Each structure stands twice: as C-alpha cells, then as structure tokens.
Amino acid sequence: MITFMNNSDSEEEPCNERTSLMSAESPPVPSYQDGLQASGGGEAQAHRKRRTGSSRSPNNIADGEMSDSGVPVRGSALENEEEELTLKYGAKHVIMLFVPVTLCMIVVVATIKSVRFYTEKNGQLIYTPFSEDTPSVGQRLLNSVLNTIIMISVIVVMTVFLVVLYKYRCYKFIHGWLILSSLMLLFLFTYIYLGEVLKTYNVAMDYPTLFLVIWNFGAVGMICIHWKGPLQLQQAYLIMISALMALVFIKYLPEWSAWVILGAISIYDLMAVLCPKGPLRMLVETAQERNEPIFPALIYSSAMMWTVGMAKPDTAARGPSQETWDAAEDGGDNHGSSSHAESQMSETRSPVPTRPITSLEELEEEERGVKLGLGDFIFYSVLVGKAAATASGDWNTTLACFVAILIGLCLTLLLLAVFKKALPALPISITFGLVFYFSTDNLVRPFMDTLASHQLYI
Amino acid sequence: PALGLFLFTIARDPLRIIILIAGAFFWLVSLLLSSLIWFIAVKASDPQDEPLQKGLLIFGVMFSVLLQEAFRFLYYKLLRKAIEGLVALSEDGCSPISIQQMAYVAGVGFGLMSGAFSMINLLADSLGPGTVGIHGDSQLYFLTSAFMTMVLIFLHTFWGIVFFHGCEHQRWWEIAAVVIMHLAVSGSTFCNPLYVGSLVPSYLMMATAAAWAYMLSGGSAQNLRRFLLCK
Numbered sequence: 010m011i012t013f014m015n016n017s018d019s020e021e022e023p024c025n026e027r028t029s030l031m032s033a034e035s036p037p038v039p040s041y042q043d044g045l046q047a048s049g050g051g052e053a054q055a056h057r058k059r060r061t062g063s064s065r066s067p068n069n070i071a072d073g074e075m076s077d078s079g080v081p082v083r084g085s086a087l088e089n090e091e092e093e094l095t096l097k098y099g100a101k102h103v104i105m106l107f108v109p110v111t112l113c114m115i116v117v118v119a120t121i122k123s124v125r126f127y128t129e130k131n132g133q134l135i136y137t138p139f140s141e142d143t144p145s146v147g148q149r150l151l152n153s154v155l156n157t158i159i160m161i162s163v164i165v166v167m168t169v170f171l172v173v174l175y176k177y178r179c180y181k182f183i184h185g186w187l188i189l190s191s192l193m194l195l196f197l198f199t200y201i202y203l204g205e206v207l208k209t210y211n212v213a214m215d216y217p218t219l220f221l222v223i224w225n226f227g228a229v230g231m232i233c234i235h236w237k238g239p240l241q242l243q244q245a246y247l248i249m250i251s252a253l254m255a256l257v258f259i260k261y262l263p264e265w266s267a268w269v270i271l272g273a274i275s276i277y278d279l280m281a282v283l284c285p286k287g288p289l290r291m292l293v294e295t296a297q298e299r300n301e302p303i304f305p306a307l308i309y310s311s312a313m314m315w316t317v318g319m320a321k322p323d324t325a326a327r328g329p330s331q332e333t334w335d336a337a338e339d340g341g342d343n344h345g346s347s348s349h350a351e352s353q354m355s356e357t358r359s360p361v362p363t364r365p366i367t368s369l370e371e372l373e374e375e376e377r378g379v380k381l382g383l384g385d386f387i388f389y390s391v392l393v394g395k396a397a398a399t400a401s402g403d404w405n406t407t408l409a410c411f412v413a414i415l416i417g418l419c420l421t422l423l424l425l426a427v428f429k430k431a432l433p434a435l436p437i438s439i440t441f442g443l444v445f446y447f448s449t450d451n452l453v454r455p456f457m458d459t460l461a462s463h464q465l466y467i
Numbered sequence: 468p469a470l471g472l473f474l475f476t477i478a479r480d481p482l483r484i485i486i487l488i489a490g491a492f493f494w495l496v497s498l499l500l501s502s503l504i505w506f507i508a509v510k511a512s513d514p515q516d517e518p519l520q521k522g523l524l525i526f527g528v529m530f531s532v533l534l535q536e537a538f539r540f541l542y543y544k545l546l547r548k549a550i551e552g553l554v555a556l557s558e559d560g561c562s563p564i565s566i567q568q569m570a571y572v573a574g575v576g577f578g579l580m581s582g583a584f585s586m587i588n589l590l591a592d593s594l595g596p597g598t599v600g601i602h603g604d605s606q607l608y609f610l611t612s613a614f615m616t617m618v619l620i621f622l623h624t625f626w627g628i629v630f631f632h633g634c635e636h637q638r639w640w641e642i643a644a645v646v647i648m649h650l651a652v653s654g655s656t657f658c659n660p661l662y663v664g665s666l667v668p669s670y671l672m673m674a675t676a677a678a679w680a681y682m683l684s685g686g687s688a689q690n691l692r693r694f695l696l697c698k
Contacts, residue, residue, distance in 0.1 A: 104484055405584055409495055412580070416492045419485060448499050455509075456502035457584060459524060 153265035255390035413441035490576020497538035501531035574627020578620035625676035
C-alpha cells in the first residue's frame with residue numbers, strides 16, 4: 010500500500026497490507042490539508058483543481074505536482090496552504106518513490122542476470138505444492154491456478170490473523186514475531202545470497218570473515234529497522250531486504266504460478282483495501298481510530314518526520330511494537346518464504362511514530378513523505394526479475410516492464426492524491442507490467458529481432 | 468551522450484523525470500501496437516516467401532514510424548492539458564515548466580526509449596565471446612549501430628521540439644516535415660549494410676534538425692557565438 014505519512018500499511022503475508030496505498034490519515038493538520046483534487050491530468054502531472062472543503066488532512070503527497078519552491082503562506086483559507094504544500098512536494102515525492110523502486114529492481118535484475126543460482130529450479134515452497142513439470146498444458150495451468158489459490162489463502166489468513174492481533178492489541182506477540190522474521194531474513198538469506206554471489210565470481214572467502222561481515226550486516230540491520238537509524242541506511246536496508254525476498258520468490262515460484270499469483274495478488278489487494286470489510290481497510294481504520302501509525306515496520310517511508318521538541322513517548326514506544334507486527338506475522342511460518350520476509354521488511358523510520366499529532370506548528374517543518382508498503386516493492390521486483398530471468402527477449406522485455414511499473418506507480422500516486430485515502434499500489438502497476446511483459450515478449454521481440462538483424466531502425 | 472543529456476538537464480527536476488518516463492512509455496506503447504500489426508501481417512502471410520517478408524518488414528517499419536509520430540501527437544495533447552492544470556495550480560499564474568522544456572524532455576524520452584530498445588540487446592551480446600561479422604556481414608556492425616542509435620536519439624529530441632512547436636503554432640508543415648524526416652531516416656537504414664547510405668544522410672538530417680530546433684527555441688547565430696566565446 011502506498012500511504013501518506015502516518016498510516017502505513019501493514020504488510021500482508023506477502024503482500025497484504027503492504028500493497029495498499031494509503032494516504033496518511035493524520036489528525037487534522039491544517040498545513041497539510043490536501044484540498045486538491047486531481048483533475049484528469051496525464052499520468053505525468055497531477056494537476057489538481059482546488060477543491061473546497063477538503064476533508065481530513067492527510068498529508069498526502071500529491072504526485073506530480075510542481076516543484077515549487079518556497080510556497081508563500083497564504084492568508085486565505087487553510088486549504089490553500091495545504092494545497093500549496095502538497096503541490097510543492099508532489100513531484101518530489103514521486104521521485105522519492107521512483108528511486109527506491111528502481112534501485113530494488115536494479116539489484117534484483119543484476120543478481121538474476123549474473124548469479125545462476127536464482128534461476129535454477131531447486132524445488133518449491135510448500136505454499137505452492139503443485140509442480141509444473143507436467144506434460145500437458147491444461148494440467149500445468151490447473152496446477153498453477155491451484156498453487157495460486159493456496160498462496161492467496163495463506164496470505165488472507167495471515168492478514169486476518171494480523172488484523173485480529175492488532176485489534177486485540179497483542180503487541181508483544183507481534184513484536185516478537187516481527188523480530189524473529191527480520192532476524193531470519195537478515196541473517197539467513199543474506200548468508201545464502203553472499204554465498205551464491207561469491208560462488209559466481211569465484212572469490213574465496215574464509216568463514217571467519219564471512220561470519221564477521223554477516224554479523225555486522227545483520228546487527229546493524231536489526232538496529233536500523235527496529236529502532237533508530239539514519240534515514241538513508243534504513244531505506245537501504247529495506248531495499249535490500251525487499252530485493253532478497255523478491256529473489257527468493259523468483260527462485261522458488263514456478264513459472265506460470267508466478268504470473269498467476271501476481272495477477273491474483275493485485276486483485277486481492279484491490280479488494281482488501283477498498284472493500285469495506287477488507288482486512289486491510291479495517292486495519293487502516295483501526296489504526297486511524299487509535300491514532301497510531303500502522304505497521305511502520307512494514308512500509309518504506311520516503312521522508313522523515315521530525316517534530317520539533319515534542320515527541321510523545323508512548324508513540325515512540327509503540328513504534329517498534331507496531332513494526333514488529335509484520336515480522337511477527339511473517340515469523341510464524343518457519344519457511345523463509347515470502348510471508349515472513351515480507352512482514353519484516355517494512356520498517357519505517359522510527360521518527361515516524363512521533364507523529365504530527367503533537368503540534369500543528371511543528372508540522373510545518375515536516376517533510377511529508379509517501380509511504381509505500383514493502384510488499385509492493387517485492388512484487389514489483391518479482392515481476393521485473395521474472396521478466397529478466399525468463400524472457401527470451403532479454404533486456405527489452407525487462408526495460409518495458411520497468412517503464413510500465415513506474416508509470417503504474419505514477420498513476421497510483423495520482424489517484425492517491427485524488428482520493429486521499431489508502432489505495433492499493435499493486436493493481437495498476439502489476440497490470441501494466443503483466444500486459445507489457447506478455448506483449449513485449451511475444452509481439453515486440455520478433456519484430457525487434459528482425460529489425461536488428463537487418464539493422465533497420467524505426 | 469544521451470545519458471549525459473539526461474543527467475545534466477533532466478535529473479534535477481522531478482517533474483521532468485516524470486515527463487521523461489511518460490514519454491518513454493508512450494513510445495513503448497506505439498512500438499507495441501506497431502509490432503502487433505506486423506506480427507499479424509506476418510502470421511497471415513507465407514513465412515517462406517522471402518521478398519514478401521522483406522516487404523512486410525518495410526511496411527512494418529513505415530507503419531511504426533507513423534504510429535510513433537501519432538503517439539507523439541497524443542503525448543503533446545496530454546501535456547497541453549497538463550500545463551493548463553499546472554498553471555491553475557501554481558500560485559503565480561505561470562507554469563513551472565514551459566511547453567518547450569516539455570517538448571525537449573518528451574523528445575529525450577522518446578529517444579532514450581528507442582535507443583535503449585535498439586541497442587541494449589546488442590550491448591548484452593557484445594559482452595560475450597564472438598567475432599563481429601564472421602558470416603560476411605560488415606565488421607563495423609557494432610560501431611555503426613552505436614552511431615546510428617546516437618543519431619536517432621538526438622533526432623528524436625529535436626523532432627520533439629520541432630513537433631511541439633509546430634503544434635503550438637498550428638504550423639502543419641512543420642509537423643509534416645518531422646514525419647517525413649523520420650520516414651526518410653528509417654528508410655535510409657534500409658540501405659544497410661551500405662553504411663554510407665544510411666549514416667551520412669542521418670547525420671545530415673540531424674544537423675538540420677538541430678539547427679531548426681535551435682532556431683525555434685529562440686537561439687540565433689549571435690547567441691551561439693556568444694556562448695562559444697564565453698562572453
């Protein structure tokens with residue numbers, strides 16, 4: 010999910026809460042009231058017309074807004090001020106989300122292309138018990154659909170479980186779960202990853218050095234994610250974790266299942282966030298009622314919120330516990346599979362919990378950022394990674410999927426600015442990505458190959 | 468060079484990046500549609516017939532060029548609407564980004580995408596072992612491809628500027644000129660591997676387009692002289 014500042018979406022098993030976009034529902038902060046309504050702009054620019062009577066003020070980041078510098082504070086309606094600020098930050102926030110998504114995808118694609126390990130089929134997760142090595146097409150299709158159903162139901166169960174835990178305030182349990190999850194992710198997966206990379210490049214490394222490196226990496230990661238740390242470092246860790254998770258997915262999900270799962274996940278995301286009884290929506294609303302940030306652990310926050318002076322101690326304390334939610338959720342299973350990892354991943358910045366509830370003036374200083382769930386990162390990267398791994402058109406297809414996902418993200422942010430509430434980040438991007446992948450692979454590739462062989466240019 | 472263009476002029480401003488990506492997206496969609504048409508044509512025809520295949524390929528290329536220009540026009544329309552919105556939203560009544568800048572960025576977007584699609588598989592293959600032109604093809608394959616791609620990227624940029632300018636001022640002949648130039652450049656690549664036939668005209672056209680775009684953007688010989696002499 011993409012959320013604005015305050016409400017982060019939780020991560021869903023692999024992608025539940027994480028994949029919804031949420032506009033931060035913060036307590037009304039006058040300066041951040043977004044009174045705009047996006048008009049039908051292109052995806053490139055979100056133009057908004059002023060909308061009178063803005064609702065609650067989410068610090069939505071309007072995307073694609075102009076990068077005005079120095080917005081003059083208007084003496085006029087509060088809405089105008091908020092509009093200005095939102096506009097001011099709009100395009101910048103889109104870019105702030107572009108960069109990490111791009112980085113994550115680059116890491117995944119680079120690994121896929123170079124390390125052979127991740128494209129070998131060495132078995133499947135227990136979530137996808139049906140094999141795809143069947144001779145007939147129909148059987149294979151059936152197997153992949155069954156795999157998808159199992160995976161999605163696992164995700165749904167985990168999400169509901171998480172929501173229930175949240176509702177009944179079992180923070181400790183969630184906390185522990187999250188920590189366990191992130192531990193496993195940071196240490197085990199990194200170890201495997203490093204091992205494979207070293208194997209590929211034929212670099213010898215002795216165990217003590219390896220132990221030292223991994224220990225440092227993991228310890229700093231745990232601290233950064235679950236406690237405090239510099240923003241850049243935390244973002245970097247989140248990106249790395251997302252990439253690791255995506256790599257695991259790419260390796261262990263069979264071909265057709267992966268594509269069907271991607272499609273099904275985006276549909277599920279759509280429903281979970283928008284339906285009144287959807288688990289993610291309930292999560293968001295519960296968190297809003299309690300004025301807590303939702304699952305800061307599971308989302309990627311693009312900006313830091315700092316409040317001058319006042320920081321509620323209890324919110325700070327709650328931060329880590331909320332972050333551990335995801336981990337807890339994920340940590341449940343013993344598999345280092347997706348769900349766990351996903352939950353772990355989003356650790357937002359620890360200052361985030363100290364939300365702008367404190368004082369309004371202080372909010373002026375804040376940089377509102379957009380929050381994007383880590384599940385979204387993971388699934389985008391899975392899409393692009395799968396395109397890189399399995400497409401015969403190689404880089405063209407990968408590039409096409411990459412552009413498609415970025416455009417989808419733009420559109421989603423635009424919608425976020427329009428609707429100002431939590432929105433699923435997956436559907437549009439994944440749809441574009443899937444469409445482009447299949448069409449590029451089957452239609453564009455022969456065309457470009459023929460062109461290239463004759464050295465024609467269009 | 469295109470990357471340099473990107474880094475120096477576009478990467479600073481997030482709005483431009485968005486326009487760039489959107490431009491690339493539009494080019495991609497046009498490519499998709501044109502390859503769809505070509506694919507259908509190929510499937511519907513006899514695969515063994517060589518001249519027919521060649522003819523179909525030529526038809527595909529031309530059609531693709533036309534589609535690209537059509538999409539450039541669509542993109543222009545979109546950006547017009549966007550400018551109006553941005554103006555309405557800005558506080559001092561003028562848009563943070565002018566239509567010319569947008570034209571430039573859109574052109575770069577188109578160019579980057581087309582260049583990337585043309586070059587990237589080539590680059591990936593060039594990392595591997597092998598000899599260029601072992602089957603009697605030209606040995607200069609990579610080199611000429613690189614130059615051709617570069618010229619195409621630049622051309623797209625300039626065409627973007629000229630095209631948008633033509634749309635702005637309702638000068639249809641400018642638009643027609645862009646389309647014709649594009650067709651001519653693509654057509655000249657049919658002369659490959661006789662590289663003289665394709666590279667030289669392309670570079671000439673690029674120089675022409677560059678000068679034209681420069682004039683349209685308000686430059687003049689005086690400006691150029693002042694810039695070069697660092698006044």
